[in-house]
Amino acid sequence: MSAHNEEAPNLIGDELTEREAVVLEAGADAAGQRLDQWLAAQLGPDISRSRVQALIRQGAVSIGGKPVEEAKRKMAVGEHVSVVMPEPEPAEPQGEAIPLDILYEDDELIVINKPAGLVVHPGAGNWTGTLVNALIHHCGDSLSGIGGVRRPGIVHRLDKETSGVMVVAKTDRAHKALSEAFADHGRTGDLERAYLALVWGIPQRPSGTVDAALGRAADRVRRAVVPEERDDARHAVTHFSVVERFGEGQKAFAAASLVECRLETGRTHQIRVHMAHIGHPVIGDPDYGQAFRTKANRLPEPLKSKVTAFSRQALHAWLLEFRHPATHLTMRFEAPMPKDMEELVGGFRKL
Numbered sequence: 001m002s003a004h005n006e007e008a009p010n011l012i013g014d015e016l017t018e019r020e021a022v023v024l025e026a027g028a029d030a031a032g033q034r035l036d037q038w039l040a041a042q043l044g045p046d047i048s049r050s051r052v053q054a055l056i057r058q059g060a061v062s063i064g065g066k067p068v069e070e071a072k073r074k075m076a077v078g079e080h081v082s083v084v085m086p087e088p089e090p091a092e093p094q095g096e097a098i099p100l101d102i103l104y105e106d107d108e109l110i111v112i113n114k115p116a117g118l119v120v121h122p123g124a125g126n127w128t129g130t131l132v133n134a135l136i137h138h139c140g141d142s143l144s145g146i147g148g149v150r151r152p153g154i155v156h157r158l159d160k161e162t163s164g165v166m167v168v169a170k171t172d173r174a175h176k177a178l179s180e181a182f183a184d185h186g187r188t189g190d191l192e193r194a195y196l197a198l199v200w201g202i203p204q205r206p207s208g209t210v211d212a213a214l215g216r217a218a219d220r221v222r223r224a225v226v227p228e229e230r231d232d233a234r235h236a237v238t239h240f241s242v243v244e245r246f247g248e249g250q251k252a253f254a255a256a257s258l259v260e261c262r263l264e265t266g267r268t269h270q271i272r273v274h275m276a277h278i279g280h281p282v283i284g285d286p287d288y289g290q291a292f293r294t295k296a297n298r299l300p301e302p303l304k305s306k307v308t309a310f311s312r313q314a315l316h317a318w319l320l321e322f323r324h325p326a327t328h329l330t331m332r333f334e335a336p337m338p339k340d341m342e343e344l345v346g347g348f349r350k351l
Contacts, residue, residue, distance in 0.1 A: 036071040095137030164317025177325035192321035198314035207241035210274040237264035246348035254298040285313040303347040
């Protein structure tokens with residue numbers, strides 16, 4: 001692979017500015033790969049695959065001087081791919097009037113029930129419409145600032161399509177205390193987090209622990225279980241227990257389970273990767289449950305249609321308990337499963 005700038009020195013990722021173009025030559029390893037996958041690997045880690053797909057839709061990616069229309073287009077050896085980066089977005093996020101489901105708020109912190117579909121923090125491809133934008137608008141002058149900047153302090157995150165309870169700091173004091181608690185994951189302090197996941201199949205044991213290191217997958221976007229000795233391996237432990245079993249003891253339909261997961265570590269996509277690793281991926285997971293999509297064909301209607309139409313992972317952060325950084329009182333917050341997930345679980349209960 002070789003790269004050069006048509007009118008400027010070599011620049012990749014966030015160093016590229018408006019109208020600067022990078023040209024990449026496809027080597028032998030690119031043959032047969034999807035364009036978006038290959039391009040994300042060349043421009044990464046700051047440019048995600050979703051960001052590459054957005055650039056393709058905007059007409060910013062060309063091959064042989066012609067704009068590419070299909071992100072899934074297969075690459076060929078020797079092709080030259082030109083990428084013209086748009087003008088960078090503002091570094092500081094702006095407030096936006098986005099509705100919030102607020103469970104609690106005081107001068108130090110705010111607890112919200114995040115809906116599925118809401119990105120937590122602005123980033124590549126998602127500079128607006130995020131939880132941070134919503135909090136800046138909602139909190140206004142009540143934000144005393146994190147690190148001297150009037151912004152909310154994100155101490156933990158939920159994936160875009162994962163719903164549930166989150167706490168956000170409004171002051172430096174709260175940010176420091178909560179960050180330490182989440183970094184420790186409750187091992188030496190008062191912090192408890194629990195998730196509900198609707199997964200394919202029924203685990204052999206009613207409870208168990210997945211202790212498997214996580215690192216970057218081959219596409220550099222997703223995560224995967226990797227050997228502990230690998231450079232990017234990160235220790236990851238998930239404890240799970242089966243809450244309900246659906247379709248147990250019958251062979252006519254695909255079985256499923258409602259599982260509670262508690263984190264001992266907090267890696268990106270940890271629950272989703274770990275459950276898939278033990279053969280029970282989260283239903284609807286577009287990244288780690290693809291191999292199980294055909295299981296929906298073994299379900300009766302209307303459940304089959306509900307599962308097929310469910311376009312996100314059925315994962316919900318239902319419980320969060322922590323010690324308040326100012327009052328030192330233990331605070332516990334619960335959020336019921338959102339309607340779409342509750343209806344899905346209800347459908348499985350009828351098996």
